[in-house]
Amino acid sequence: MKRVMMIVLAIAAVTTGGGCAKKKGGASVPPVVCDRGDCSGAVPGAPGGGGGPVSFGTQSEVPLSITSLSTFKDFFFQQPVYNPQNIRVGMGIGQEQTNQYGGEVWVSFEENGRTRSAVLTTYHPQGTGVSDSSKNVWFTYGGNQVWHGFFQDVYGAVVVVIDSAMGLGDGDPAAVVGGSIWYQNFGYTGAPQGPLQMCWNISLGPYDCRTFISGGKVVTTSALYPNNYGNNSNPPRQPYKKLGDFYNMPRAEAMGN
Numbered sequence: 001m002k003r004v005m006m007i008v009l010a011i012a013a014v015t016t017g018g019g020c021a022k023k024k025g026g027a028s029v030p031p032v033v034c035d036r037g038d039c040s041g042a043v044p045g046a047p048g049g050g051g052g053p054v055s056f057g058t059q060s061e062v063p064l065s066i067t068s069l070s071t072f073k074d075f076f077f078q079q080p081v082y083n084p085q086n087i088r089v090g091m092g093i094g095q096e097q098t099n100q101y102g103g104e105v106w107v108s109f110e111e112n113g114r115t116r117s118a119v120l121t122t123y124h125p126q127g128t129g130v131s132d133s134s135k136n137v138w139f140t141y142g143g144n145q146v147w148h149g150f151f152q153d154v155y156g157a158v159v160v161v162i163d164s165a166m167g168l169g170d171g172d173p174a175a176v177v178g179g180s181i182w183y184q185n186f187g188y189t190g191a192p193q194g195p196l197q198m199c200w201n202i203s204l205g206p207y208d209c210r211t212f213i214s215g216g217k218v219v220t221t222s223a224l225y226p227n228n229y230g231n232n233s234n235p236p237r238q239p240y241k242k243l244g245d246f247y248n249m250p251r252a253e254a255m256g257n
Contacts, residue, residue, distance in 0.1 A: 060254035061090035064107060064181070066244040075107070075183050075243055076118065078155060084109040084116075089181060089246050091160070091254040093122075093136070093149070101255060102133035105151045105160055107181070107243070120151035120158050125193060132198040135220040147177070148212075148220045150200045156185035157199050157209035159226050159240060164247070173257060178247040182226045182240040184209050204232045211240055 064087045066072045073081045086109060093103030108117040124130035136149040147162035159182045165174035186199075189206045193199065199209035200218055208230035214222045226240035251257075 059090075060092065060249055061088045061108075062246050062249045063087065064089040064244045064246050067242050071241055071243060074185070074241070075156075076116070077185060079116075081109075081116075082111065084111050086110045087244070089244070089249075091149075091249070093254065094256040096133050099137045100133040101136040101147075101149065102131060105149065105158060105181070118153065120153045122151060122198070124196065124198060125152065125154045128196050130196050130198065132201060135200060135218060137220060139221045141221070141224050145174075146224060147179075150198070150209075150220075152199045152209060154186075154193070156183055158183045158243070159211060161225055163224060165251070174251050176248045177251050177254070178245070178249065180225070180245045181243045183243050184211075184226075184229065184238060184240045187235065203230060206233045206235075206237075208233055208237060 066087055069081075069084075072084060072087070088108050089105070090108075091103070091105045093101045093105075096102040102122040104119055104121045106117055106119045108115055110116075122131050122133045122136065132150075136147075138145060138147045140146070141163075144163065145165055147160075147165075149160040149162075151158050151160070160179065161182065162177045162179035164178035166176050166178075186206055186209075191206075193202075193207045195202070199207045200211075202208045203210065203216070210218050210230040211226040211228055212218050212220050212222050213228050213230065225242075229237050229239050231237050
């Protein structure tokens, strides 16, 4: 219930011209809006419709260097994308348990005088109260500190990989981080997401968005980049695609610590 109230207040702030909300730990959270087609039901309490102009909290936003225009268009498959400008990515997450980070990641761009966006979260898109941040952890890979984050909306999932963290050598948390964002679209299903699990916990059907699968389950520390995918669906799932790279994201603003 507390989470739902936070979202309602964030939406109210957008409609009344207020500032951005704050995630636990001090990380900035964007207004809960999106623009991957009809966003009704994308997050609890989110308004329907295609989003329209929005004003994100920008403290963590950095440019996103996209892999290709065709890939970017595929990510925003619900509405045509022609000439995107000022493409950016941001995160508003906080530590919910020891080394488990929940919240939102968003991708935004400008086109034809308005800002368009996709907001994906660690919360079930049907507003069921289900959430999961257990895969969103820091760990050591190849001798380096890296981070994985799973997020979803009604249209698909993204995996954020942080593989560059500047400033860890002195024992303090990195001041800035960089990495990549990968996505997998669900495609049209015509049915609500079920069972009541996040897509990375589903192993059968069109909402299976797993990767890093080892021994039949998601082992997020088993690889650095998305390396496999669930294929028990009709039509079959597709591999994760790299959407783009980002650099110099302020860690305190994005992750709260």
